Amino acid sequence: MQGLQKNMPLWKFKLSEEEYEALKQTLRCHTSDLTRYGEEAALCYAEWWRRDYRGAIPSKEDVAMGIGLHRRLGDDLFMAARKALQKHGYVFLHSLKGTEYFRTLLNQGGLPVNYIKNSGNIGCFSKFLKELVSELSSINLDWKEVDSSIIQQFNCISYLGKAFRNENIYDVSMQIAHAIIVGEKELLPYDDTDASLAELTKSLETAYSRAKAQRKTRPLSLHWKLRTFGQGQGNLYVNMDVVKDISSDSIPGLNITTCYSFDVFVAGTLVGKYVRKDNVRDEEGNIQYAVYTRITVGMHSDILWTGEPVVEVKVRCDNDDRLFLTIAGCYPPNFDYPQVFQMLDDNLYSMSGAATAENNMAIFSHEWKNDESLPITICDKELYCNAFTDELELQNSKTGEDVKLTNDFTPYTVEFSGNYISWVEKSNYKLLSTIPFVRVYDQEKNRVHNSTIKYRFRNDNYIKWRSLKSSCVFPCGLVDIRVELPDGHTVTETFYSIGNLKFTSDNESVFSTNIICSCGADMLPKINAQDGVDITELGANKWMVKRSKDSKFTPSVCDFSLFCTGNPTLRLSIAIPFDGVTVTDIQGNIVPNGKIVSLANLTNFCVVSHGGYGKKRNIDVSYVSDKVEDYSLLKHLRSKVIDGLVSLADYNDLIVRMFNLYGANSFDRSSSVAMNIYGTEIFIRKFVLESTIEDGKIRVIDSTEEDTDDFVYNGDVYAFPVGDDLPTEEFFVVKLERIDDSENLFAFPDDLNHQEVVVFSGPEARRRMIPKYYNREAYDFDKQERAARSSSNTKDWYEALENEDVMMGKHWKDVCKAFDICSRYNLPFPTYNGLKPLGRNSKLLAKFVIAMWLNEYKDVLSQDIDRFEQEMVVAIHWIPAKIWEECINEFMASVPEVLQPMMFGKLQSLVELLQELFNSTVSTDIAQAFAAFLVSGNVDAGRAFNIADINAYCAKIHGLSDTNKDLPIAKFSLSNAYYNQGQRLLPSYRVMLEAAMCAAENTCLQENCIDLFAWENREFARIVNFYRKYFKETYSDIFFKTVKYIKTLDR
Template sequence: MPLWKLKLTEEEYTNLKETLAQNAYRLEDFGIEAALCYAEWWRRDYNGGIPSREDVAVGLGLPHYCWEQLYKAARHGLKSHGFAFIHSLKGNEYFRTLLNQGGLPVNYIKNGTNLSGFSRFLIGLVEELSSINIDWDDNNIDLIKNFNCIAYLGKAFKNDNIYDVSLQIAHAIISEEDRWLPYDDTDSSLSELTKSLKREYRRVKSEHRTKPLSLSWKLRLTSSETANLFVNLNIVKEISSKSIEGLNYQSCYTFDVFVSGILVGKYVRKSLVKDDEGEVIGAIYSRITVGVANDIKWSGEPVVEVKIRCDNDDRLFPTLCGSYPPNFECPQVFQMLDDNVYSLKSTVNAENNIAVFSTNWKCDGSHKILLNGELYSAIKFTDKVDLHNCMSNEDITITNEFTPYSAEFRGTYIQWVEQSNFKLLTRIPVISVFDQTGTRVGNIKPKYRIHNSNAEWRNLSNSCLLPFGLVDIKVEFPDNKYVMETFYFIDDMTFASRNETMFSTELHLDSRHVISAKVDECENLSVEMTDKNTWRISRDACASKYSPTCNLKIIAENNPPLKVSVVVPFEGIVISDLEGKIVPSGKIISYDNLRYFNIISHGQSGMIDVTYKSDKIEDDDTIKHLKSPVIEGIVPLSDYRDLFARMFQLYGANTFDRSSSIELKICDKRIYIRKFVLDSELSSDKIRITDYTSEDTSDFIYDGDVYALPVSENVKPAELVQIKLEPYNRQMNLFTIPHELLNSEAILFSGPESSRRLVPKYYNFEQEDYSSEVRGEMSAANIILWSERLSKDDVFVGEYWAKTVKAFRIISEFNIPFTTYNAFKSIGRDPKLLVNLILACWLNGASDVLIQEIDRFEDELNIAVHWIPHTVWGECIESFIRLLPPTLINIMNTKLGEITELINALFNATLSAEVASELTQYVAGGNIGDARIFSRADINQFKSKIHGYTDNNIDLPITRFVLQNKYYVDQEMHKSYRVMIESAMCAAENFAQVKNHTNLFLLESRDYARITNFYRKYFKETYSKIFIGTVKQIVNK
């Protein structure tokens, strides 16, 4: 219970302050009194601005020099009474925790007009947080700074403590738990605040609709004369398959969204959309990523690349609303979001605006601003400003009013273009306009004209013949505002190559228009012009580095030069890094670093051959091979990530086996891919980071972060937090062991941003480093111990379950294997513990994190939530409710619907949406439908859906499942068909607890479990149908 709930009277508070003042020389003896005064000072006496420890001491009537003694006493007082301190990536935040105990700074909030602005901010915050998944225990208050609603806050309100208490309020409203509110709701003015927030949440929930994906832009001033642009994906919780051109909703269950090569969101198919006759016409996808991705700095490209990578191996490159950076030839208005941060859309700071425009525009009071190397003009204004264009003689007035409409230009992706200085068109784009709710607006009539001309605007249609060169396309919105984009129309222009060899080629520019071109000098390439628009390009056969692209400057009359980068079409296949260095055979690459390497291919049909390697495998001939065609052009290795993941799925990532890797073979070159490539070792009282991935690592310097997770027996849940190690000597890769860990046990791992990552490793800093054999024995004993502890622990208040949920969050945040923490290995062997983990995550506000990670959790532990026996679900939930305090049982009965929703979300993340719904209903105590034995026609239908990477399916895993009943009409079939079909039936027997079934949770069944999970993952729809059909047969037998 936070200290503010003690509800001290004014007299009690005064007495406490007097006690501290009288004992200022021995404050260490008055710890809890000091903590109470900290809380009450924040609640009653805080008066704006960023609070300090000195402010608190002086505000309580103590001499200024007492601030440190008071602070230490208050910290000790909280700790000695069992309070947990807030922990973030900054470490333990003691001061923030002390103030947090005071809840809402009521007196300051209610003073004057403060409550009005704060209320509007909270309403906006509830709306924003309702549309995303958020880990409420993450303590990451920085995400608030991404929301437009912070503009409602005055400068004095913009501090971490206000953000902290605001998150608490939003959490209480969205979770519908008034008891979590950090203030006394019986206060009339605060009671009205609560009611308004609840109304807003009800409104947001009722307006359930999908929106298309889109990007948003921000301007950050780094000085009065310099700035940067940042882009990010707008958070859309649910989207329709119809809004993503080319998305195959029938075969795509999950997809990742990348902006400029950075993963910003993951989506899973939630449901199918049917028409009035029951025909499936689309799907709804739900965002499972927790939190908000960081803004991405714009590097000057004319189109921000958005890539959607589906689990069916499709790669899509949509052009979204916001894919084009602001066009400063049309003055752009940004509105203040925070100090020196402006948004390219409306905020609540309507009086704080900045307009940025090309230097052709003039106005009194403007100044120059450098943006990504280009010089523009800018002016800050309140409501409107007049501008004059010196080139076109045009006069305009820009205002602080933003249009709610946005335009999307589709069909502009050109595969052979690597880079260009303009947005390119080869045909008339498909233009759509959306309002602020994401609804498409009809009857749009775009217009066009030659760029920078004073000609009349002409109507744009598919029958128009655009002139070669720069054209402006204008889209008028229903509110009479418009957007204008400039494109370079290249019509049929393309490049052809001939006489290609590995080291030379001829490149020819084709176009029916009169144009000329020049190839720029390229690093390690020689260029010779052999004819008009024809060049011979050569590279040195001995060079270890060369540019995979060449840059051309194309001149067309009355147009500025068009600069285009295209792949140099040397025959063959090369693997290089982003700097053009050719990757040698035998190179070991980090799985998280794949986007820093490219496969460059032209004119040669090659295959990627992927297999698994480990020193622990005795017979390599038994290992499967996966093959895939090499994609023409420059393709990052990350585009083949699903192929590598499939191989790890077959044999396990085996993180702690240093020889475990994926072998990638292209032509005669072999590259090795590991999940973790670096190691650590004790070096006296320091930790040394080591690299054993190549023979010569003398120049290796680890530039990432190192963290430790304490795992000693006596660690309390509040102390289970990651601790950052400080660098001791970067050149020698040495890190200092934190003082608090010197006599402790901990697991060391790398930061989430590290491209080359450390193998997570256990250390007992009181002992010398252990051998791998001793480590294995200790781990096995610890797993048994965890199983015993968790089995006896109370899910509601037990410290072991609290530690397990905290470890789950940390493992998710830092993307380290769940097998790193032995509690999860014990959970993976016992379905009762798995149900209790789900309940514990729900109790501790970690449901969204669990949903996001459930697929990875199942993969790494070779388990599945839908294998949990039907009876175990009921037993565990009933036991959980029975052990609750009597006062909470009635409350818990009203919350059972939330548990059911969580179970459905977990099923939905790993099974088809229809089967997930049916299974949830049955688990929750409902009936399950009837079913008959699968007929030959059913089996043939299933077989038609089972395709591996090879025509004969030899790449699919094979084993022999022993089923206890007959569920289908037997017939001759390929082994892979039978294994896939019977894997789902084996899982159904496990769920329905058929006598003598194969227990997929046992360690000795892990090969069956891994193969079952493989077929579930890659043939989800078929697997799900077989699984639920078999369950129905068993239940109705």
């Protein structure tokens, strides 16, 4: 192994059978001194996996016995092989469990070729890989840090036999998919010159090409999974199907003229971010619809279903619009009819299958049970289940209906839309107020029309199925709607038709209100007693609800039971319409004045507002910090209080807008956004918890409350090492071990050998602690010493990055990895000192983009470029074209001559990355042309702006107030005259115009312009970024036209 290329997989030695036998014999002859034969041990590990693996989960003892040693020597053989790889500088796999030494040793063998070829599983494995490549082609992935367990979220896992379902097979599969998707065969974990394996490679390349060619806009949809546990328990999980591109047509109510990006939430959990990438126009240039693309990297973990009859799917746009969708899969499985799940892994099943499966599970209500059925409880509902292989016949004991279930899954999905009922907070059934729109989609999400839709009423003795038409009138009660699909399968959903049911109120006051229920004669409503309020019946279907004036608790909803002859009881909850505005947590506790709330925990609080019609009820948002010298100069943002029961998270954009005005300042403990909600003032911080180090252990502290005796931190604590001597391969995140719940104490992993670390909360934590640097051997530094260390270290980083080669430099690799960690764990980018110099030097920023491209972090960069620009107060599009030219030339000069032709060929993908970045940060209308200008220097001729141009721009500049006084003001000094400065304009109009023009001057490297990269001009840079973010289309148009005009003047 002398002269071995670093991290070269050991299978590439291509040992012969005789050489392998010789290695095994050497180890068998030296069992008493295996440590001296570490290289032989490592090679045997690799060859055992490649040649002798026989399925199931491997162990150290399996490897030892496989090469002829006694099983008790498993640990000795493992340690000898591990130390050999360490001696030769190999990088080991890491997960949050720690360093994966055993997995790394086995991975040196690449694909377990013999097992796959000889077990008869090559066909199924090939199908699995084809589907995996297709699935991954639509997802942005961080290949440097991808967790192979993501495979378990895909239905294609069903193609794998049980013996194939282990981490090492997943690792190898992801290596293969990576090689195919990025088009680099040298990354394949097998010898592609082998005829049968070459055929596998070709089939995978074909599958990937087909998947790319078929990529198009698709509607959003959800999928369901079932996990079973012991004692007849089960949980349902829901998740969003990954859709790369989506048309605005499939999101009713989306305003494409003002919505540039949106977030998708499922059951309150963010599952995807989308930005507009294209406007599709007709022949006359009119926009027909917009296409939005997903920039989120990876997939969100599955979301536990808690029993709601409709899973809320919310689209939150950057124009403050909130859209609620009823999409395919938003209704949980209807167990009134047997539902079939396909086994993916032990105790894990999917409701949508990828293949004909051997192991299936049918779940159904008690009317369908037979002698072989077993009870299972899902979300407190008692159901029954049957495992089967090929088919299962069941009969409904109540209706006599027969059904035959098979292992053949339908590729079709059904969407029942158009019935979002905003005034219902909770119900025990899916509700219908009108005839739903029923749409059927095939596997590629194309809409199909050759389906038959029928319905029947439950109180009609289940007798007659009728054709569903838009003219149908449903009485109150349960109704089944059945869709007969083109392949013969059926999908049946059960709804509760509520007719013209509605609730109104009168005599609303702060502490009492009357509630009136209007419904048909066939429905009898009853209000349910509950804690916290007194209820008095005033007459038929009318009640008075009162709450105590002294109570610190107020229920936000009241519960009703509605009875309809021949139907089960309908239970639903509506918001209690007390007059006024109240801020509560989700348990109904009134939030006290001065409460400090975590930005990540907004969903735990509600704003309840009723009786606001005709009244001015506003939320006032301002900024608070000890560094503010004159609060009278600060801007205030005002927004109307949304009527009804609304999560505080719906005001997230308003809060973030204020942070963007004055900076997140995450490490300033006093930095907050103050929200005055109709008299109740709360303070929003990005980080609300502190930490300290005691005897080498981390303690989490809550300093936001006076009484913290019962404080328990429920999140995880992580750390990553830092320091000048830290090898890049050892720069990774580790998870600390909780050692005392009541004391909130955490210990570092035993195998973390580095003393300098940054400690932080996980991204899932609702209340997060401020990321903090520690030397584990030292005391907890005070604020001044910590700031001095950070400043000194940042200067060192500046010098290192400035003098280092972007292709091979260690520091460049480290800042790329740091960006990835900050993105994945939602940390402020200034957490890592190495990222700070990028915001103040255009050349370093350009080199950083090139480094991210080289090191395969481009998807991560595209996902979080907007947040990076806001936090670092910088923008990629400010980098001058001349700087890009210099950086690309320097980079190409550092490339070995033999590699230059290949690298020249790849430069086009750098241009594509720039366009993706501009798609996320400036208007898509200029992204492609502007990226081309930066690398070519060529751009169309431009002209100065005339009065009509300026007036048109001013008409588009609207703040949150009628007078635009909420918009930031600064005095820009431009180096050229681009418009008639004598034209009378509001200050905000002039600042908006000149902010974009100042950015253009930076891009064109104009002399005497305000250098937006200079530290002393940081406030100018923040204001430019503010207008770029909130007036993107207008800003981008002014910016690029100014660039064109400057280049015309230079000719």
